[in-house]
Amino acid sequence: MTLEIPEVVINRLPVYARALAALAMDGETVVSSQTLGERLDVTPAQIRKDLSYFGRFGKQGRGYNVLGLLAKLREILGLDRKWRVALVGVGRLGQAIAEYGGFEPQGFQIVAVFDSDPAAIGTTVKDVVVRDSADLDTFLRQNPVDIGVVAVPGHAAQQVVDRLVSAGIRAILNYAPMTPHVPAEVAVRNIDPVLAMQSMTFYIKRQDPMGAK
Amino acid sequence: MTLEIPEVVINRLPVYARALAALAMDGETVVSSQTLGERLDVTPAQIRKDLSYFGRFGKQGRGYNVLGLLAKLREILGLDRKWRVALVGVGRLGQAIAEYGGFEPQGFQIVAVFDSDPAAIGTTVKDVVVRDSADLDTFLRQNPVDIGVVAVPGHAAQQVVDRLVSAGIRAILNYAPMTPHVPAEVAVRNIDPVLAMQSMTFYIKRQDPMGAK
DNA sequence: TCCCTGTTGTTACGGATTTCACAACCGTAG
DNA sequence: CTACGGTTGTGAAATCCGTAACAACAGGGA
Known part of the structure; x- marks a missing residue:
């Protein structure tokens, strides 16, 4: 079901998660793929495509909820446990x-x-x-x-x-x-x-x- | 001239060099892409292709001279200096x-x-x-x-x-x-x-x- | 000398990954 | 209620990369 997700994609998710955590610390509540991409030297399209393997997490016209997406990524990666x-x-x-x-x-x-x-x-x-x-x-x-x-x-x-x-x-x-x-x-x-x-x-x-x- | 060599290739060269150094320590003087590949979990074709970006270092029917190829790789990577x-x-x-x-x-x-x-x-x-x-x-x-x-x-x-x-x-x-x-x-x-x-x-x-x- | 085995270097192919481009859509302002 | 700026999700196109396949060839043996 979740099979066939490229390993390169999986390897980028923790990077996204880390950046989101940093944004959250800065008090940001919403972020666009554009903004996140600039921070990580990744194209916005890449971020959106990577995330699309797992679902739809954004809101058109606004972007992604920082804490919401972070929680999702942590769940996907299995980081929601010890x-x-x-x-x-x-x-x-x-x-x-x-x-x-x-x-x-x-x-x-x-x-x-x-x-x-x-x-x-x-x-x-x-x-x-x-x-x-x-x-x-x-x-x-x-x-x-x-x-x-x-x-x-x-x-x-x-x-x-x-x-x-x-x-x-x-x-x-x-x-x-x-x-x-x-x-x-x-x-x-x-x-x-x-x-x-x-x-x-x-x-x-x-x-x-x-x-x- | 050496332009357009994929970064993934460059990243593999030090791995090859390390394996060659180990082989040299074991007293091996010649190695085929097949043998080297098994050691590194890389296909022989990949190794040959990677090396072909830089020249022709092997001998048909025999393989590669371990020390010779190691020296070449070190030179390519710039490891022949401090x-x-x-x-x-x-x-x-x-x-x-x-x-x-x-x-x-x-x-x-x-x-x-x-x-x-x-x-x-x-x-x-x-x-x-x-x-x-x-x-x-x-x-x-x-x-x-x-x-x-x-x-x-x-x-x-x-x-x-x-x-x-x-x-x-x-x-x-x-x-x-x-x-x-x-x-x-x-x-x-x-x-x-x-x-x-x-x-x-x-x-x-x-x-x-x-x-x- | 000729043949046989083994292995390279390389080209062509196919698959994987990234980028592009845009329809769909959200929220706001008028 | 409609128009607009901004952004997503995604299929299609483009690019990048790895694999397969094979002609060429080195060395050894008969």
């Missing part, structure tokens, strides 16, 4: 992720943390005890977790991903510098600032830094 | 970025760090003195910097971006939870794990966590 997250890897990166304050307010709660380093196991990170990675499967089978976050070295990541998948996890946020292999029904998003930089250098490599002197 | 990076914002996130060990080995060197918090200014992060954000423009005009990394709160990010752009920076890695507005000639990549998670929830929201019990 999500339970397990973090694997508490090295420097893993710790930074655990301590990052941006997840909780959005409903993503880190309920379990794992590592294979004996020195880390048993310590606490953000009020959560670090468990032995060896207990990953056991724990996940007994405690519902929705999303797995992988923050282990690249060479260990595929194994962690495999175990998350075989334990039934269907969404993985991967910080490891590799391309995880997962079944089609598992959602994966990769976070890799190095790749991001490496693609930008293509565009700036021709000119001298800072426009030369 | 890049100077300025980091703005040394809160929790900024510090984690500064201390993240993944940039330096890839040739991205953080040469300057800025913050507006008087308590942070003058301290050092990773051997680099934290400068006053007020001196951003002055510093950038006197010291060549290629890439700006924005790690300030969302409400302050656009201002920082504007100042980076007006100082001549042409590539920005944005960690702030907003969509920066920049001129067309400036490359921007956004890193936002929350958005990544928020798009995944769409796909998993129908089923009970962990397949229910």
Whole structure:
């Protein structure tokens, strides 16, 4: 029924939602696709088309009710509830992720943390005890977790991903510098600032830094 | 000449390069588009097509020379030299970025760090003195910097971006939870794990966590 | 030398995504 | 009650991108 909605569209919805939340904070009650588009560098037509996959939310001549559309988007994306997250890897990166304050307010709660380093196991990170990675499967089978976050070295990541998948996890946020292999029904998003930089250098490599002197 | 190469293609090249580097570490000297594709979940045709934008690097019947192709990709992407990076914002996130060990080995060197918090200014992060954000423009005009990394709160990010752009920076890695507005000639990549998670929830929201019990 | 296997580079096709363009419509003003 | 400015929702057109398919060719073996 809702099938065949392009993934690119889904990826834009959270961006719209974020902008709407910002508009709401500014006290705006109504916004047009035009105005929203300017704010997001997206064409108005794109916004309207994206939204049209899910229903009719606007009012001709006026635009969209900011809070109303935000609520709709949150419902569509499943953001109207809490999500339970397990973090694997508490090295420097893993710790930074655990301590990052941006997840909780959005409903993503880190309920379990794992590592294979004996020195880390048993310590606490953000009020959560670090468990032995060896207990990953056991724990996940007994405690519902929705999303797995992988923050282990690249060479260990595929194994962690495999175990998350075989334990039934269907969404993985991967910080490891590799391309995880997962079944089609598992959602994966990769976070890799190095790749991001490496693609930008293509565009700036021709000119001298800072426009030369 | 090299014009009209789709951005999606450029974004895949670093992924290919990373896989080739891994293959080289494993001692592989030759790889086919088939094999590389399996590793990256990309069709062989896609890889060949992407590469064909830049030249002919393979040998029929054999495949690609791993080190040779890697060198070519690095050259195409401009990774065959060092890049100077300025980091703005040394809160929790900024510090984690500064201390993240993944940039330096890839040739991205953080040469300057800025913050507006008087308590942070003058301290050092990773051997680099934290400068006053007020001196951003002055510093950038006197010291060549290629890439700006924005790690300030969302409400302050656009201002920082504007100042980076007006100082001549042409590539920005944005960690702030907003969509920066920049001129067309400036490359921007956004890193936002929350958005990544928020798009995944769409796909998993129908089923009970962990397949229910 | 000739044939066979394997793999590239490339063109043509088809599908997916974005953009365009406009009828339908809302609310307000006269 | 009608006209008008503004904006949506959407089908059609245009563009962009990925896939398929195959001729060309390298290397090895008989």
